[in-house]
Amino acid sequence: MLVRRALRCAARPGGQRPPVRGLRGSPRARTAMPSWVIDQYGRNEVLRFTRDMVFPVIHYPNEVIVKVHAASLNPIDLSMRSGYGATALNMKRDPLKIKSMDTEFPLTLGRDVSGVIMECGLSVSYFKPGDEVSFKPKCLSHVEAASLPYVGLTAWSAINQVGGLNQSNCSGKRVLILGASGGVGTFAVQLVKAWGAHVTAVCSHDADALMRKLGADDVIDYKTGNLEQQLKALPSFDFILDNVGGSTEKWALGLLKKWSGATYVTLVTPFLINMDKLGVADGMLQTGVTIGSKTVKHLLKGVHYRWAFFMPSGPSLDEIAQLVDSGKIQPVIQQVFPFSEVPKAFLKLEEGHARGKTVIDVVNKK
Structure with missing residues (x-):
């Protein structure tokens, strides 16, 4: 599974990178990828596995493509599976108008990932292909890192x-x-x-x-x-x-x-x-x-x-990574599921009374 992410790409203190002069990245082995999607809003039965999701491409110079190694679930993912925030989601997809309800499908849920950058847009200077984003604390595995961003x-x-x-x-x-x-x-x-x-x-x-x-x-x-x-x-x-x-x-x-x-x-x-x-x-x-x-x-x-609510921020993630690397913050994970068991992970989250995060290991099949 891969994602396209628009990130804060200007060089920042403490981690300057040489500018990327063109589109760079690893060669693609195929044009489709496996993914869990929904074709309508509802309960857990709307989750559908497919191997035919279109491989993402970079549309803007400040975007990167990330190969996902692990992803975690949050309560908002349960709500969005049922249609919560659909108006805002469609507005974000098209700033000029809110599209009709059938245009966002198939929709891939999820907010948290940890992985490795495959390709970078023309103006990306803070990251390069091969980087573990964003930047992953050195002391953590991808599963652990995926539990932290959101x-x-x-x-x-x-x-x-x-x-x-x-x-x-x-x-x-x-x-x-x-x-x-x-x-x-x-x-x-x-x-x-x-x-x-x-x-x-x-x-x-x-x-x-x-x-x-x-x-x-x-x-x-x-x-x-x-x-x-x-x-x-x-x-x-x-x-x-x-x-x-x-x-x-x-x-x-x-x-x-x-x-x-x-x-x-x-x-x-x-x-x-x-x-x-x-x-x-x-x-x-x-x-x-x-x-x-x-x-x-x-x-x-x-x-x-x-x-208050979630606010994306590259510099804040950098500060969080420093706290993790210094041992002051540790990930708290309740359970890890393989990618084949995404629906089971959603059901686990629905039980409530969480003790930390529910994480999906995308790379390891067990």
Whole structure:
């Protein structure tokens, strides 16, 4: 399986590469490749294996083609299999108009990959054929590396770009992670701990040992007693990352320190749902009204309310790779499936109560 990716290709500090003067890459053995696709939105039965997917080609000078060695699944892949975000997806495919629903099929799902660059566009200077992208931490296998990009960049977006925490200002802050045992949660616990925070992780009892291994100072079992009351018994927090949403938003902001710059960031937003239901313009308008009213409401109470989501960023991936290579962050993988068992991997993810990531080993057939 291969993918075409538009990456940040300008040379960056710490990893400058000689410019690629033309299209370079390994010779192609064939023009088709195996892939798992969907031809309609639905449940797991819509997944279809084919050996006849058209081999990708480079259309723009800042693109590369990556031979995928491993890929991981995320909860959003389950949602997108059922049609979540279809409006935004089609708009991205054609900026001038939203295409009719039958034009995106066959559709290949997935957000995370680890692999090796095969070909580079004319303007790509930061990568060359043969590079393990993007760049893969040297200490990790492709299976391990594939578990990190989406959850890592989502957590980085929420904590750093939206929440404002970083290595220089996080030390000693009290951080609460709701839904700490999933892919984003396990990464977030390690990230803020690496930056010196005091971390309280909320999960079920069977994830207690994992949370403490990752560095959590306090672990709260949400199944034991009233979670809100358990957390209110603790000192107030400087930062909350909410991976759960729902009813937690009604009381979680009350756990923050007032008038101190304390921030609540939720990853559960109605942005794509609004676009799917209302269309692009009305969906964006409704989303703006909602976040604006909530921001003002909580600001008057002395705390900050924010939404966050995945944000692609080459420089952030480089920083994450440095944290991994230094031993401060490790991949957390619940189960690995061979490429032939992609539907089983989706079913595993559907079970919920994740303890890290579900990964597909594309190269090894076992």
